[in-house]
Amino acid sequence: MDTDHTAPGQSAFPPPAPVDGNVRERLLNKAARLFARKGYAATTVREIVAEAGVTKPVLYYYFRSKEGIYSELLQEALKRFEALLEEARQRRGRAVERLLFLTDRVLALFLDQIEVARLAYSVYYGPPQGTPDFDLDAYHFKFQARLTALVREGFDNREFRRGTVEDVTWLVLAILNMALELQLSHPEKGFGRENLRRILKLMVAGLQGPASAERENCS
Amino acid sequence: MDTDHTAPGQSAFPPPAPVDGNVRERLLNKAARLFARKGYAATTVREIVAEAGVTKPVLYYYFRSKEGIYSELLQEALKRFEALLEEARQRRGRAVERLLFLTDRVLALFLDQIEVARLAYSVYYGPPQGTPDFDLDAYHFKFQARLTALVREGFDNREFRRGTVEDVTWLVLAILNMALELQLSHPEKGFGRENLRRILKLMVAGLQGPASAERENCS
DNA sequence: GTCTATAGCTTGATAGAC
DNA sequence: GTCTATCAAGCTATAGAC
Numbered sequence: 001m002d003t004d005h006t007a008p009g010q011s012a013f014p015p016p017a018p019v020d021g022n023v024r025e026r027l028l029n030k031a032a033r034l035f036a037r038k039g040y041a042a043t044t045v046r047e048i049v050a051e052a053g054v055t056k057p058v059l060y061y062y063f064r065s066k067e068g069i070y071s072e073l074l075q076e077a078l079k080r081f082e083a084l085l086e087e088a089r090q091r092r093g094r095a096v097e098r099l100l101f102l103t104d105r106v107l108a109l110f111l112d113q114i115e116v117a118r119l120a121y122s123v124y125y126g127p128p129q130g131t132p133d134f135d136l137d138a139y140h141f142k143f144q145a146r147l148t149a150l151v152r153e154g155f156d157n158r159e160f161r162r163g164t165v166e167d168v169t170w171l172v173l174a175i176l177n178m179a180l181e182l183q184l185s186h187p188e189k190g191f192g193r194e195n196l197r198r199i200l201k202l203m204v205a206g207l208q209g210p211a212s213a214e215r216e217n218c219s
Numbered sequence: 220m221d222t223d224h225t226a227p228g229q230s231a232f233p234p235p236a237p238v239d240g241n242v243r244e245r246l247l248n249k250a251a252r253l254f255a256r257k258g259y260a261a262t263t264v265r266e267i268v269a270e271a272g273v274t275k276p277v278l279y280y281y282f283r284s285k286e287g288i289y290s291e292l293l294q295e296a297l298k299r300f301e302a303l304l305e306e307a308r309q310r311r312g313r314a315v316e317r318l319l320f321l322t323d324r325v326l327a328l329f330l331d332q333i334e335v336a337r338l339a340y341s342v343y344y345g346p347p348q349g350t351p352d353f354d355l356d357a358y359h360f361k362f363q364a365r366l367t368a369l370v371r372e373g374f375d376n377r378e379f380r381r382g383t384v385e386d387v388t389w390l391v392l393a394i395l396n397m398a399l400e401l402q403l404s405h406p407e408k409g410f411g412r413e414n415l416r417r418i419l420k421l422m423v424a425g426l427q428g429p430a431s432a433e434r435e436n437c438s
Numbered sequence: 439g440t441c442t443a444t445a446g447c448t449t450g451a452t453a454g455a456c
Numbered sequence: 457g458t459c460t461a462t463c464a465a466g467c468t469a470t471a472g473a474c
Contacts, residue, residue, distance in 0.1 A: 023457085039346020045450060055459060057452080062457095066450065124404075126345020127258020137404075163421045170410075170418055174397035178389065181396070185343075185356075191389075199389055202382045206425015 024062050026052045028076075029115075031069050036118035040070060041129040067132050074134050077109075077116045081139060084109055085146050095154035096204055102146065103176045103200060104193055110180050111192075118184055147172055162207045175199055243281050245271045247295075248334070250288050255337035259289060260348040286351050293353050296335045300358060303328055304365055314373035315423055321365065322395045322419060323412055329399050337403060366391055381426045394418055 030051040034043040045066050049056050063069040088102040110117050123131055151168045154160040160168055175196065182191040249270040253262040264285050268275050282288040307321040329336050342350055370387045373379040379387055394415065401410040 042346060044448085046448090056450090057460090058458060060451065121344045122346055124344075125340045127261060127341055127348065129346065162425060167418050167421055170397065170414075171394070171422065174393040174418075175390070177400070178393035178396055195389075199386050202386055203390065203422065203425065206381060206422065206428060209425060209428065 023052070023054055023058060027054070027059055027062060027069065028073060032073050032113075032115035032119060035070065035073070036115045036122060039122060039126070039129055040119070040131045071132050071134075073116050074120065077113050077120070078134070078139055080109055080113070081106075082142075085142060088146060088150075094159060095150050095157055096159050099147070099150050099154070099172060099204075100197060100200060102150070103172065103179075104197060106143075106176060107179055107183070107193055107196055111183060114183065114187075117180070121184060144169065144173060160204075160207045162209050168207060171203055172200065175203065242271070242273055242277060246273070246278055246281060246288065247292060251292050251332075251334035251338060254289065254292070255334045255341060258341060258345070258348055259338070259350045290351050290353075292335050293339065296332050296339070297353070297358060299328060299332070300325075301361075304361060307365060307369075313378060314369050314376055315378050318366070318369050318373070318391060318423075319416060319419060321369070322391065322398075323416060325362075325395060326398055326402070326412055326415055330402060333402065336399070340403060363388065363392060379423075379426045381428050387426060390422055391419065394422065 027048060031043070031048045034047055034051065045056060045059060048069070049059050052059075059069065063072055084102075084105050088098065088105070091098055091101060093101075120136060123129065124136055148165060148169045151160065151172065152165050154168070155165055163171075179191055179196040182189055246267065250262075250267045253266055253270065264275060264278060267288070268278050271278075278288065282291055303321075303324050307317065307324070310317055310320060312320075339355060342348065343355055367384060367388045370379065370391065371384050373387070374384055382390075398410055398415040401408055
């Protein structure tokens, strides 16, 4: 990003200069950024390789196609997400602590791959762009199932005493979801990991009251 | 605005058949549906008029252009949203009741204009599609300000006793936001107005505890 | 006015030298 | 592993027939 990019081609002079990380990583980063900003369809292979300071065959060498580099981006992110789920599954401790751990790590992963996250949102909510399709919902369900299991533990341990397993899961999901989307759309608001933790704990504190699953019928 | 507009042009015979509502509404509905499903850019004026059972000049008569019909769609929805905010502002009663009212009505409006909502999401998160831009964030801020005012009232009335005005606002926003997005992406889950109300009340009940704004530092 | 054929550009993708 | 050079398919714009 901070090195010179002498336009490739034309001359027999030393090539653009080996910028930073290895070529493969650079291509992935630039592709993620462009896909997220302009959309998959509107991004050309030429732009990607130009930004990465390489030529086209290099991209086709590492990834088999434009779809290939897109798939690699999503697969890598989803793989890291699944690894996180597994890590959370094996962790021991009180349910609330494990919930805070999982949500915090999900937000951290999201931040670390913010460009891929933006791309995923764009594909999920945006118009069809001719992308290979990933079943993003499936991952969402896996995550939700993990949350539900943790919340159920919380009720079993009497860490939660109000509401139902399902409703508390919704609450956790809602708060995390908002944290993620605020990072996407308004990162300047600085709704980071500390805020997420604080608000989750505020909610959790409220669920430790006396009764379980009550329904007031006021008005 | 509501006088009959027998489709101009070609023949003096009765037009194709006035299907259901008036032509203008039909064009808006079909356009919303197409824009939401295929994206604004990928939708052609031809498709819109074909689905509406009219000819091209009819569309250009009611709206000045493709951009015109898009703007009309968003402006109408945003106008209804603003009217809702104003209605909520004038309403009297306890803060919690007013919060439940506002969020319920927002969800109802969202459901009533689900295609426009889908379109807005697609434009907000999706790639640039050459649409006239609306400052959707501005409406979000207006809404958030209204929520904040209500929450502050809630604290003044001692209806809320835990957390801060800001954090409780985030909580309400998170829950509503999830309800909206579930309707968009997984309407089959049936997360409707009753669920929203129940979960909000669960959260509110938790905020009526003893202390205000505490910060436990467990683990 | 409307349709159609086509020139010219851009795209994703590849061959073969080094 | 990376380059130059080039391909075939698809798109846009438009000239020219009707």
